Amino acid sequence: MLDPAGRQARLISHIWWVFFWTTFIIYVAVLAFMVISLIRRRVAEKDGLAVTPISAERRLTYVVGGAVGGSVLVLIGLISFDFYTGHRVYSLQDPNAVSVNVVGHQWWWEIQYDAKVTSNIVTTANELHLPVGRPVLLNLASRDVIHSLWIPNLLGKKDLIPGHETQTWLRADRAGTYFGQCAEFCGVQHAHMRFVVTAEPSDKFEAWLAAQRLTAPDPSTYQQNHGRQVFLTNSCVMCHTVQGTIARAKLGPDLTHIASRPMIAAGTAQNTRTNLSQWILDPGHFKPGVNMPQNNISRNDLNDLVSYLETLK
C-alpha cells in the first residue's frame, strides 16, 4: 500500500504500520470484550437485584487496573517510537551531500542546485533529479505564501514558509520517477502545483547536471531564429530566463532547458507541442488565475516560438 523509495519514507512507513497493527489489535480486543459482555449470562439475582460477589469485584479491579496500565505502557511505547522515528527521519548528515535550494512560488517550484563555483549553479523549475543512495540537503524557502513540499514516495510534508528558511534531508534508495505535490493551500492553483522527481544512478545524475549547466544553443533554422525573436520582443522576456540570451528575468520558471522536462505548468500537462502552444496562448485554460497572461500572437509566430522552445533541451 505504501511505497517507500527512500530513507525518510521508509521510516515513516515503519511507524505507520506499527501504529496500524497496535491499534488494530486493541480495536479487535475491545470489540471482543464488547461482544462477550453482550452475550454473557447475567449474574445471579437475589431479591430482583443483581449481586456481584466479592471475588468478582476484586477481579474487576484487577482487569480495569491492568487495562489502564497496559494502555499507558502502549502509549508510552508508541510515543517513544514516534520521537525516535522523528529524530531518525531528520538526522541524515553528510557534508558532501548535494545541496538543493527549493523555492516555492505561486504556483511553481524553483529548484536550484548549489555549487561551490558560481558558474556551475543550475537553476531549473518543477523538476528534481536525485542521485540514488546519496543524501541530498534541501534548503526550503518561499517567495510569497506558505507552501509545503511533499513527495509521497520519498519525504513527508515540510513547509516552505516565507521569511523563514528551513532545511530537510532526503535520500532516494530506488531509481524511478516520482511525483511531488504542494501540500499547503497556497492560492487558487494549489492543486496544480506539482513537480516531477527523477531518481537515477549517480553517473546519470552528474550527466544531467552537466547538461543543465550549458546555455541555450543558437537557433539553426529560420523558424527557430524567428521564434527566438518572438520570445525576446513579446512579454515572455518580462518574466522568463533563457540563459545565453538577454532574457534574464526571474519571475517565472527558467526556460533554458524546457524541452528536456517531461511536464509543463508545474506538472499539469505533458510537455507536447500542442500543450505548449495552448499554454502559451492561454495559460488560464490549464490553470485559471495563474500569473502568466494570455499571449495574443499569430499562429505563425506561435509555431516558430514553439519550434525555438523545442531546441532548448
Added chain:
Amino acid sequence: MRPALLVFTGFATVALLSACKREQRQFSVPNQAAEMVEAIPVSPLQPGGQTTQTVVKNEYEENAYAMSQGQHLFRAFNCNGCHSSGGGGGMGPPLIDQKWIYGSQPEQIFATIVQGRPNGMPSFRGKIPEYQVWQLVAYVRSMSGLVSSAAAPSREDRMKAQPPASSMPKEQPTSSSMPKPAEIPM
C-alpha cells in the same frame, strides 16, 4: 413589514450590491492591444482651448484583487527600481505625492506606462498585457489615496515605511504643472 425594517433592508441591499465588486476575480482576461492610448492628452495645454476629455473609468479601482495584483506587479516588473518600494521616488519621481507631471487620471497613467516618458520612464507597450497595466494603474492611484479605501489593499506584501494603501491619506492632485515665468527657458 414595519417601515424601519423595510428601510433597513433597502439600505442593506444597496450596500451589499455596491460592495460585491470588491472581491470579484476575473481569470482569463483577454489580451487586447492598447490602441486608445494615442488620443489621451496628458496636459491641459492644448492649442484651440481645452476639449472635453472622455474619462475612462478603471473598474479595477473597486476591485481588491486587481489592486493586490498591481501591488505584486509593481515589484515584479521593477517599478520599485526607480520609484522605490514605497513609491517615494528616487531615480523616478515619487508616486505618493500630489504632483503628477503627466496627469493623475487612470487613462493618463495608463498612457504613461504604455508610451513611456522622457527622462527615463520606459515604454511597456507589448511587454505588459493591457489588463496588467490597468492593475498597475489602480495600484499607483491607491498609493496616494485616490482610490476608495474599501477596496485598496490593507496589507503590504513586504515591510514598508508607508502605511498600506487603504490607510494612505488622500493627496489631492494639484493642477498640472504649468511652468512659472522664471522657469521658461529663454
